[in-house]
Amino acid sequence: MENLSPEKSNWIQELSNQSWNLELVVSGAAIFSTSFLPELTDAAIESYFENYQLSNSVVNQVFPLLAYSFAKSSAYLLIITFAVHFILRAFWIAIVGLRAVFPQGINYENIPNTSKSLAETYKKKFGTLDGFIIRLDRFSSQIFSIAFVMVLFSLMLALLYLLIFTGTVGIKTFFPEFYSKAKPIFLVSGGLILVTSLILVLLSTNEKYREHPVIGKLLMQFIDKSTWLYMGMYKPIQYINFTFASNLPRKKYYFTVSFIGLFFFGLALSIYLDKMLTHYGITHLESRNFYSTGTSEHKLTPNFYDNLRPENERIEAVSIQSDVVEGAFLKLYINYSKVFDVDLAKICKEPTLPDTLKKHKQRLLVDKSRLECFSQYFKIALNDSTFDSVELFFEDQGSTKGLRTYLSTEKCKIGRNTLYIKTMNVDSLPKKVWTDYVEVPFWYAKD
Structure with missing residues (x-):
């Protein structure tokens, strides 16, 4: 296990205390750089339909559209998360500046038009200004860390899909006979691996199965052998994930993960449906009751x-x-x-x-x-x-x-x-x- 000297620990603590200014710079730059990503994903899917779509089969249309929807959802989530962090940090700076002007913080006894009982209620509800500054600082740093988990996860998905896509298109283009023979084998193998992985993940949620000698060993081997799927992002992602998982209350951790996951997949599904309907020229989300249904004869x-x-x-x-x-x-x-x-x-x-x-x-x-x-x-x-x-x-x-x-x-x-x-x-x-x-x-x- 890694042991740090007191000097290094103090240095890390001091660096953590001063990280807000770096967060602001990185967050501002990230908002600017990620603002181009939605447009870039639109250009990528159009380029696919134009230059790389091999046929009109379901596989050649659905999977690229799914990849597009996940990529665009990631882009929007990154922009939203970095923007929220930037606003929270700016608010935190404003509160810190206010405290510098009024070091005593909130004087509940001196709030105008407030009785003693109401002042006491306010004090219990809001607490001290210093406490709020500390909570806001911690929350902003957590949002910043979540944003970078999303960056790494999005990069991982992009690299993984690019690897699968280029491999599939390359083999189908240059080795069509081999592709036609190997395709069923790859599909069956991939399906078996996916089903096995899902079963192991579900079993790992139960302590009884986690401690089972055979299942526990299989789970460890599965984790060890599947790290390559993270495209080099396994350790950076897990450092942040393990830190959250080991310090947050279980309910709060699972609620946060579930909320982000549901929001992400809901956004991805809406983007997928919108793009699919647009690609096929089907009118949707039209607020005008009597506008065109999209027929070429009348539009x-x-x-x-x-x-x-x-x-x-x-x-x-x-x-x-x-x-x-x-x-x-x-x-x-x-x-x-x-x-x-x-x-x-x-x-x-x-x-x-x-x-x-x-x-x-x-x-x-x-x-x-x-x-x-x-x-x-x-x-x-x-x-x-x-x-x-x-x-x-x-x-x-x-x-x-x-x-x-x-x-x-x-x-x-x-x-x-x-x-x-x-x-x-x-x-x-x-x-x-x-x-x-x-x-x-x-x-x-x-x-």
Whole structure:
């Protein structure tokens, strides 16, 4: 066991007494730095849907959304906790400054319009100013410690998810055959480990099982072998956790842990539902009783139009130049999302090229072949007229990559028109069946 000399103990005590100024600096900096985290998590999930979503399966949508909701909940909790600590510390400084002006503190006998019995009641209820300063100081330090447990825990979850995500995507992308064979084994193994862990954790809450020679040994081995899941945060987290658990009354400790846990998971669930409904274009939390239900036929989507889309907002599906079109051509941009690769892989075959062909020529032929494949996959129609063939070009649009084509407005009628983009249902081949992808209404006016 570690024994500290009296000098070191006194130094630590003195450092603890002066920690408030460091807490204020760190808390202020933390509020500023964590204020960007919610926006960063939004950008991360959008990047996932754009560049890394391998399919529309439940696993590829639900788990990333869960990770996003936990990350954003952590971000909000960090901001709230550091803000509460900063306010409490500022209040503490104000009270300490007030005591410096009035060293005697509260003089209950001199409170105006107060009887002796009421003054005595106040004294029992509020106590001394010095006592309040000490309690507020301790509470502020506890809030600060809780905030850093959340920081470490959030970092642990982020690193763990990043490890699992990159490993899964990497194996599925570069070793698809191995992934398809190993996936059931990994799922079953992971499920067994999770169930076993939950059983051991539940058994550990009962003293009878904790002291059991076999179960106790299994529990110790489980704790020892699972520390890697903390991503290097095990000891820092447990130092703070054990300090709280060993000094707070049991009821207060469990109440605090339960309250934080319920608040965190409640916030995560609300963020998850909000993002999922938003992602699928389902209207929710609308206070107006008779507003749109979200149908594309009767609602304009600003993201579909270059002139209406907010600056720096990515193109989610498709875009044309304006909601009111003039001129001979309709400029259509189709966002190429990663999720299309599953379908495209079933109909697109890379051309076999001779090695003697120059690299530049090879790239030209490969790009031409890929664009022809896209032309087969997408079906574009204007009102009731389908374009037999369209000339596509690759184009980067900010953070998105996609396809550009120019459609003749010759068949447009004055007033409202609708552009239909459909995708091929590759599972129905060789029979060609098309699935509605997006509809873009616009108004045509001649020059």
